[in-house]
Amino acid sequence: MRFEISKVLDAIEGRVCTDPSLARAVLDLAEVIRYQNLDGGRPANLLRLGMVIDALARDLEEDSVPVYAIVHRALLSDADLTSNERMVVRRWADDGLVEVLDNPGDRMLEVADLLGLPVLSRARFDGLRGRFPWVVEQPGRVLAPVPGAGGPVFIGHVGGGNVPIAGTRSATGAKLLARQWRCPEPGCALFGGGGGGGAFADLAAVERAPAGQPPPALRGGVPTCPRHGARLGDAGPRPRTEVLAVRVGGLIRRRFVLTEGQSVLVGRAPEQQGGIVLGQWLNDEARRWISRGHVRFELRVGEVIVTDVSTNGSGIRPSGSMAEPDRIPLKPQQSRVLSANDMVELYPGVQIGRADELPTGAPFTPTSVMAEAPTMAMRLPRP
Ligand SMILES: [Zn+2]
Secondary structure, eight states: OHHHHHHHHHHHHTTBOOOTTTOOOEEEHHHHHTOGGGTTOOSOOTHHHHHHHHHHHHHHTBSSOOBEEEEEGGGGGOTTSOHHHHHHHHHHHHTTSSEEESOOTTHHHHHHHHHTOOEEOSOOOGGGTTTOTHHHHSTTSEEEEEEETTEEEEEOSSSOOSSOOOOOOOHHHHHHTTEEEEOSSTTOTTTSSSSOOSSSHHHHTSOOOGGGOOOOEEETTEEEOTTTOOBOEEEEEOOOEEEEEEEETTEEEEEEEEETTBOEEEESSOOSTTOEEOGGGOOHHHHHHSOSSOEEEEEETTEEEEEEOSSSOEEEEGGGOOOGGGOEEEOTTOEEEOOTTOEEEEETTEEEEEGGGSOOOOSSOOOOTTTTOOGGGGOOOOO
């Protein structure tokens, strides 16, 4: 049992990140894991985070959706969690996958404002609506997870709406995210060189890429480390990035960040570190067709370049057109600049394109991050 729960927590670990390009909603971890009504279980349970992430994935009709979690420091020693859960949260903190704060205050809304993300919370934010008018003005920006028939669902008890909606990054957010920042505190997991980062566990072991740094806090207009309260140093321009998405069978299975100067290999099981593994979503025929490393992506002067490195070749779907005559073959070793709405097709139904331009939502339900949870942990209230 203990082992199975550990596996679920590992899966959930792949869905927490502070990367501005990948996080899809902001939440307060303590609030979520203490929301007993979600499953009627013990006072605090880390698996509730998985339930809320699943609900978000269902609403966004995407797999592998990560959340930006703000964590009060007291949670790291919360006696209502199991020792295993405390250990996991501490690891997330050390790796910079979550933001641990002595006093979270209005940080959740600040992050949502800077990044244009929805907030998943039951709080009403009465005193903050003047500073963050979108709380009431944009339906879907603040939604409360509540118990539903098949797990949590979201309701907008402040600004209305029931599906999480992204806004746009604020002007300040865009300005802050154009630069890299350094915290003077040694080993700072958020703004140091030593912490991990990225949305997925396989990236957590590598040094945080500058492009994946969280947004600084603003204190009196000064970029500040939200964890240490120290003024951040400007470490130069942040590398340019583009967010790409993998769609298999009509559903986006995961997003990944392409950073200027760092190529990313995508295939059945690429050997390159940071490669995007598709194997788990492919049927037998697709597995036979798609090479271990099939296509390589690079970002050069803002242009996405795809190179086929496979045995069988790929195709380009110009402007996402699914009409067969429009498909442009991409032969092994051929390269091509990906225009705005173009998709690369590795095999029928297996496509990669810019995340914002790739429609998702097929007659599929996203894979649950809780898939391996023992039934005991999944005890849900009757509708
Ligand atoms: Zn710091």
